[in-house]
Amino acid sequence: MENVLSRDYRLLLGKISLDLSFAEKFFASMDEVLSHYSITPEEKAKLKGLSLKRFEAYKKAIDLRSCDCDSCCNGGEGKGSCSECFASCCQ
Amino acid sequence: MNRDAKASLSVQWHITSRCMKRCRHCYMFESERYRTEIDNELDFKKMVEILNDIEDFENKWGFRVKDFFITGGDPVLNQDYKKLFEELKRRNKRIYVMGNPETLTPEVLEFFKEVGVIQMQMSLDGLKETHDFYRGKGSFDLTVKALEILDEYGITGTIMFTLTAENKDELVPLMNYLAYNTKAKGFAFDLVCGVGNARDISDRLSKEDVKKYFELYLAEKKKLRAAGNPMRVSEKSKFFQLIHYENDNFYPYDTDDFAVTGGCYVGFTCYTILADGSVAACRRFPTIIGKMPEQKMEDIFLANDLLKKFRRAESFETCGKCRFFKSCRGCPAVTYGYSEDPFSDNPLCFKDLLNRKVEEKDWPVVSLNTTKQEEADIVRSMLHNQYGADYNDFIENEEVLLLIGTLLGDKNERKNFFSNPDEYVRIMSMNIGAKEVAYVCYYVECVMQNRIPNPIKYSLDL
Numbered sequence: 001m002e003n004v005l006s007r008d009y010r011l012l013l014g015k016i017s018l019d020l021s022f023a024e025k026f027f028a029s030m031d032e033v034l035s036h037y038s039i040t041p042e043e044k045a046k047l048k049g050l051s052l053k054r055f056e057a058y059k060k061a062i063d064l065r066s067c068d069c070d071s072c073c074n075g076g077e078g079k080g081s082c083s084e085c086f087a088s089c090c091q
Numbered sequence: 092m093n094r095d096a097k098a099s100l101s102v103q104w105h106i107t108s109r110c111m112k113r114c115r116h117c118y119m120f121e122s123e124r125y126r127t128e129i130d131n132e133l134d135f136k137k138m139v140e141i142l143n144d145i146e147d148f149e150n151k152w153g154f155r156v157k158d159f160f161i162t163g164g165d166p167v168l169n170q171d172y173k174k175l176f177e178e179l180k181r182r183n184k185r186i187y188v189m190g191n192p193e194t195l196t197p198e199v200l201e202f203f204k205e206v207g208v209i210q211m212q213m214s215l216d217g218l219k220e221t222h223d224f225y226r227g228k229g230s231f232d233l234t235v236k237a238l239e240i241l242d243e244y245g246i247t248g249t250i251m252f253t254l255t256a257e258n259k260d261e262l263v264p265l266m267n268y269l270a271y272n273t274k275a276k277g278f279a280f281d282l283v284c285g286v287g288n289a290r291d292i293s294d295r296l297s298k299e300d301v302k303k304y305f306e307l308y309l310a311e312k313k314k315l316r317a318a319g320n321p322m323r324v325s326e327k328s329k330f331f332q333l334i335h336y337e338n339d340n341f342y343p344y345d346t347d348d349f350a351v352t353g354g355c356y357v358g359f360t361c362y363t364i365l366a367d368g369s370v371a372a373c374r375r376f377p378t379i380i381g382k383m384p385e386q387k388m389e390d391i392f393l394a395n396d397l398l399k400k401f402r403r404a405e406s407f408e409t410c411g412k413c414r415f416f417k418s419c420r421g422c423p424a425v426t427y428g429y430s431e432d433p434f435s436d437n438p439l440c441f442k443d444l445l446n447r448k449v450e451e452k453d454w455p456v457v458s459l460n461t462t463k464q465e466e467a468d469i470v471r472s473m474l475h476n477q478y479g480a481d482y483n484d485f486i487e488n489e490e491v492l493l494l495i496g497t498l499l500g501d502k503n504e505r506k507n508f509f510s511n512p513d514e515y516v517r518i519m520s521m522n523i524g525a526k527e528v529a530y531v532c533y534y535v536e537c538v539m540q541n542r543i544p545n546p547i548k549y550s551l552d553l
Contacts, residue, residue, distance in 0.1 A: 005500050007493065014496030017538070018486045 008037040012047060027052050096480035098471040100392075101158040102145065103363045105374065107132055107169035111193060114226045124369070124377070131367035135171040139178060140384035141364065146182070148388040152467050156362075162189035164366070167199055176206045185209055189251075192230070192237035200244045210247040210276075213237060217252075217261035218268065225258075235273050242274040249277035249323075256294035259304050263311045270315050270322040279325035280308070282439060284375045285428025295429075302441040305334055329354050329419040330440065336415075337445045339506040340539060344532040345417045346525040347455075350402060352474040352533065355420040358401035359473050362392060372397055375424035376433065393463035400434070402469055404454035409436040414450045478530055485530055490523045498535050505535065 012034075016023045026033045030048055039047070108128040110117075133141070149156050159179055166172050166188060179186050188203065189212040203211070216222050219231040234250070241248035250269055254262060262280060269275040282296065309331070312324040335341030345352055351359060363371045364383060370391050372378035380398060381391035392398065400406040401423070404416050411434075413419070421440055423433030430436075442449040457469070470476075478485070485491055494516075498505045508515045512528050523531075 005497070010496035010500055011489065011493050012496065013500045014492030014494070015486075017495060017499055018492060018534070 009039045009043040096476045097155045098476045100156050101361050103160045105365050107164040108366045109168040110164040128366040135174045158185045160187045165191045167194045180206045192233040204244050212249045215250050217258040238274040247276045250275050252280035255283040256296045270320045277323040279327040284424040286376050298441040301439045337447045339509045342509045343415045343418045344529050348526050349474045350469045350472045351417045353418045358398040376427040393466040403457050407434050412451045414452045
């Protein structure tokens, strides 16, 4: 098994995904953040194509549905500390 | 195990059994307890005593009880519901309501908004004709209208569908109808539980049905996502894991660090209080395990033998030997509907219909003779509680970040990983422990289901 994607690209994806504060920094100054990573021009273009607008919408959505559970209630808190609610009760 | 991890627990509170409906498949009516609950509804003073005890429980045992799912009957038919909601708000609790559209008057909605009700969940069990057959004439239109009004008040309106042999063909059409024609913000479904009125539904689902309709649902969910539809389509039943497992998108990874990694909430993540203060292991089948405020929460949640049994693999006839035990445990209420024994073989589990074999596993036997502290530690060791406590370390671990970036960025890598996570980590020479691998499995699974914060998912079509 050999990864087609560069190591730094994968690392960046992981960081942007898991670390909200890093993601904010990334969206605030993409060029500055990307200058510290060794990625291909295609990967750079892909990352620069990330939409700030959609990210902002996402951030707003966190407060409303910061759920980590799989019910339809959207309860709980973000970052994996939710309490998995139990919408089955509505039968 | 991290003893500092706070275990999250939700309260599902049926504050009244009163309801203006008589739904054909309701688990409450026809049950022996129905009259008792109506006649002995708690007054506000007793409700406050219960809330005080819950807060004592949080402080003493390090649990977090933040989310209150208030339901009934129809909760607004409890004469003290406003006082209770105000009290919950005062205590900084989050309120979710599960009820009927009939009572959503402007006055009720204004009050919901004022006390910060986050969400209102209602039911639809098919398209108009079918739904009205189950829940009464006019109910479908009222529910759709209520979604619109809730939206106007800034309250998230969601829909729950109960899958039966009679309405199974309307699952996908309803989902699409809601996605494209209503203000529904979320949609989920679960299997009917043959208890109460639902005992009279003679036509039963088969495991073949369940597999077929779960697959159809996932395929349709994919289409909705591809079309950019914003409605949240949940995968509530744990049986979805089986389909993802077959497609190499899920692996029931576990380590001894976790008593369970997910699955049925009974005994782990919820605490159900009924209108008369009785406490149930699960509301969907008869499992009374205590009474509040007469008994303290710690004496029920941490010392009741039935709840302890739900936490132990050896209690379950078939699930207790299944590789998926820690992440699934089926739905004991559905099992109860078939055999009156929640620990017996679940007739709707379709693992033997999969092409990918589900192995058996010998899980460690855990004595029932535990102290409350030991039982609290078992609950605390549930994966998502530990994950919350370890999150900051987790996001600092470069190997973890790399692995997650790899799995999110490349579908083939994801498939390779989920076909055998340990083998993948070994071949890639990654320096990563079993606990971290379990977290990665959990995280990526959540991301794939669109149920975890994930900026990338919102920005890239991975």
